[in-house]
Amino acid sequence: MKMQVQLNVNDTTHQLEIDANATLLEVLRNLTRHQSVHRSCEEGECGACTVLMDGQPVNSCLILAASVQGNRIMTVEGLMKGDTLHPLMKAFTDELGLQCGFCTPGMVMSAYALVNQWEEEVLSDMDIRKAIEGNLCRCTGYVNIVKSIRRAKAAKDAGNWW
Ligand code: FES
Ligand code: FES
Numbered sequence: 001m002k003m004q005v006q007l008n009v010n011d012t013t014h015q016l017e018i019d020a021n022a023t024l025l026e027v028l029r030n031l032t033r034h035q036s037v038h039r040s041c042e043e044g045e046c047g048a049c050t051v052l053m054d055g056q057p058v059n060s061c062l063i064l065a066a067s068v069q070g071n072r073i074m075t076v077e078g079l080m081k082g083d084t085l086h087p088l089m090k091a092f093t094d095e096l097g098l099q100c101g102f103c104t105p106g107m108v109m110s111a112y113a114l115v116n117q118w119e120e121e122v123l124s125d126m127d128i129r130k131a132i133e134g135n136l137c138r139c140t141g142y143v144n145i146v147k148s149i150r151r152a153k154a155a156k157d158a159g160n161w162w
Pocket of ligand 1: 041
Protein backbone atom coordinates (compact mmCIF):
# COMPACT_ATOMS: atom_id res chain seq x y z
CA MET A 1 0.00 0.00 0.00
CA LYS A 2 1.29 3.45 -0.93
CA MET A 3 0.97 6.52 1.27
CA GLN A 4 1.93 10.19 1.23
CA VAL A 5 4.31 11.36 3.92
CA GLN A 6 6.23 14.48 4.85
CA LEU A 7 9.73 13.93 6.23
CA ASN A 8 12.14 16.48 7.66
CA VAL A 9 15.69 15.47 6.80
CA ASN A 10 18.55 17.85 7.57
CA ASP A 11 16.06 20.70 7.93
CA THR A 12 14.60 20.12 4.47
CA THR A 13 11.00 18.97 4.09
CA HIS A 14 10.39 16.12 1.63
CA GLN A 15 6.91 15.26 0.34
CA LEU A 16 7.08 11.61 -0.63
CA GLU A 17 4.97 8.71 -1.75
CA ILE A 18 6.24 5.62 0.03
CA ASP A 19 5.29 2.02 0.66
CA ALA A 20 3.51 1.89 4.01
CA ASN A 21 6.04 -0.66 5.27
CA ALA A 22 9.16 1.13 3.98
CA THR A 23 11.88 1.61 6.56
CA LEU A 24 13.48 4.96 7.18
CA LEU A 25 16.72 3.44 5.85
CA GLU A 26 15.07 2.54 2.53
CA VAL A 27 13.48 5.94 2.15
CA LEU A 28 16.67 7.82 2.99
CA ARG A 29 18.74 5.79 0.55
CA ASN A 30 16.27 5.38 -2.31
CA LEU A 31 14.00 8.42 -2.25
CA THR A 32 15.76 11.32 -0.54
CA ARG A 33 19.15 10.05 -1.74
CA HIS A 34 21.00 10.32 1.54
CA GLN A 35 23.33 7.50 0.61
CA SER A 36 25.68 8.13 3.49
CA VAL A 37 23.15 6.05 5.43
CA HIS A 38 24.54 2.57 4.91
CA ARG A 39 22.67 -0.71 4.72
CA SER A 40 24.20 -3.82 6.22
CA CYS A 41 22.55 -6.15 8.73
CA GLU A 42 19.06 -4.57 8.65
CA GLU A 43 18.54 -6.12 12.08
CA GLY A 44 19.70 -3.34 14.39
CA GLU A 45 23.03 -5.02 15.08
CA CYS A 46 25.70 -3.10 13.18
CA GLY A 47 24.87 0.62 13.43
CA ALA A 48 25.81 1.32 9.79
CA CYS A 49 22.38 2.90 9.27
CA THR A 50 22.54 5.21 12.31
CA VAL A 51 20.91 8.62 11.95
CA LEU A 52 19.70 11.09 14.55
CA MET A 53 16.02 11.42 15.32
CA ASP A 54 15.38 14.58 17.34
CA GLY A 55 19.05 14.50 18.32
CA GLN A 56 19.20 10.87 19.45
CA PRO A 57 20.93 8.06 17.51
CA VAL A 58 18.59 5.43 16.06
CA ASN A 59 18.96 2.49 13.71
CA SER A 60 17.05 3.63 10.63
CA CYS A 61 16.65 0.01 9.47
CA LEU A 62 14.32 -0.66 12.42
CA ILE A 63 12.04 2.36 12.01
CA LEU A 64 9.11 2.74 9.63
CA ALA A 65 9.48 5.93 7.63
CA ALA A 66 5.76 6.62 8.05
CA SER A 67 6.23 6.81 11.81
CA VAL A 68 8.74 9.68 11.82
CA GLN A 69 6.61 12.44 10.32
CA GLY A 70 7.01 15.34 12.72
CA ASN A 71 10.48 14.23 13.85
CA ARG A 72 13.74 15.88 12.80
CA ILE A 73 16.00 13.40 11.02
CA MET A 74 19.67 14.19 10.63
CA THR A 75 22.24 12.37 8.53
CA VAL A 76 25.95 13.00 8.22
CA GLU A 77 25.28 15.31 5.26
CA GLY A 78 23.52 17.61 7.69
CA LEU A 79 26.76 18.22 9.59
CA MET A 80 28.48 19.88 6.63
CA LYS A 81 28.49 23.64 6.14
CA GLY A 82 28.63 23.85 2.37
CA ASP A 83 31.89 22.15 1.46
CA THR A 84 33.33 22.57 4.95
CA LEU A 85 33.68 19.48 7.10
CA HIS A 86 32.20 19.59 10.56
CA PRO A 87 34.97 19.65 13.24
CA LEU A 88 33.95 16.11 14.19
CA MET A 89 34.42 14.90 10.61
CA LYS A 90 37.76 16.71 10.45
CA ALA A 91 38.79 14.99 13.70
CA PHE A 92 38.05 11.59 12.12
CA THR A 93 40.29 12.41 9.15
CA ASP A 94 43.05 13.94 11.29
CA GLU A 95 43.19 10.99 13.70
CA LEU A 96 42.71 8.34 10.99
CA GLY A 97 39.46 7.25 12.60
CA LEU A 98 38.38 5.54 9.39
CA GLN A 99 39.76 3.04 6.94
CA CYS A 100 37.20 1.60 4.49
CA GLY A 101 34.66 4.16 5.72
CA PHE A 102 31.66 1.85 5.71
CA CYS A 103 30.88 2.31 9.39
CA THR A 104 31.91 5.96 9.43
CA PRO A 105 28.67 7.89 8.76
CA GLY A 106 26.82 5.93 11.43
CA MET A 107 29.77 6.17 13.82
CA VAL A 108 29.97 9.92 13.27
CA MET A 109 26.29 10.37 14.04
CA SER A 110 26.59 8.45 17.33
CA ALA A 111 29.70 10.46 18.18
CA TYR A 112 27.98 13.74 17.29
CA ALA A 113 25.08 12.99 19.63
CA LEU A 114 27.54 12.18 22.41
CA VAL A 115 29.80 15.23 22.08
CA ASN A 116 27.01 17.64 21.26
CA GLN A 117 25.08 16.75 24.39
CA TRP A 118 28.04 16.22 26.73
CA GLU A 119 28.07 18.93 29.39
CA GLU A 120 30.74 17.69 31.78
CA GLU A 121 34.37 18.74 31.57
CA VAL A 122 35.81 15.26 31.19
CA LEU A 123 34.76 12.80 28.51
CA SER A 124 36.46 9.50 29.28
CA ASP A 125 37.41 6.79 26.81
CA MET A 126 34.87 4.57 28.59
CA ASP A 127 32.12 7.15 27.98
CA ILE A 128 33.09 7.23 24.30
CA ARG A 129 33.21 3.46 23.94
CA LYS A 130 29.82 3.13 25.61
CA ALA A 131 28.30 5.70 23.21
CA ILE A 132 29.58 3.88 20.12
CA GLU A 133 28.99 0.32 21.33
CA GLY A 134 26.15 -0.08 18.81
CA ASN A 135 28.38 0.86 15.88
CA LEU A 136 30.54 -1.99 14.61
CA CYS A 137 33.82 -1.29 12.82
CA ARG A 138 35.64 -4.14 11.13
CA CYS A 139 38.77 -2.16 10.26
CA THR A 140 40.14 0.23 12.84
CA GLY A 141 40.21 -1.60 16.15
CA TYR A 142 38.40 1.48 17.54
CA VAL A 143 41.53 3.11 19.02
CA ASN A 144 41.70 5.87 16.41
CA ILE A 145 37.94 6.32 16.52
CA VAL A 146 38.16 7.02 20.25
CA LYS A 147 41.03 9.46 19.61
CA SER A 148 38.94 11.19 16.93
CA ILE A 149 36.05 11.69 19.30
CA ARG A 150 38.39 12.98 22.00
CA ARG A 151 39.76 15.48 19.48
CA ALA A 152 36.21 16.53 18.57
CA LYS A 153 35.43 17.16 22.24
CA ALA A 154 38.53 19.39 22.42
CA ALA A 155 37.31 21.26 19.34
CA LYS A 156 33.94 21.80 20.95
CA ASP A 157 35.61 23.01 24.17
CA ALA A 158 37.59 25.50 22.05
CA GLY A 159 34.36 26.85 20.55
CA ASN A 160 34.88 25.21 17.16
CA TRP A 161 31.51 23.45 16.89
CA TRP A 162 28.10 23.72 15.33
S1 FES B 1 21.74 -1.89 8.93
FE1 FES B 1 20.70 -1.04 10.63
S2 FES B 1 21.75 -1.75 12.36
FE2 FES B 1 22.72 -2.78 10.70
S1 FES C 1 36.39 1.85 8.79
FE1 FES C 1 35.87 -0.02 7.80
S2 FES C 1 34.22 -0.78 8.98
FE2 FES C 1 34.91 0.92 10.11
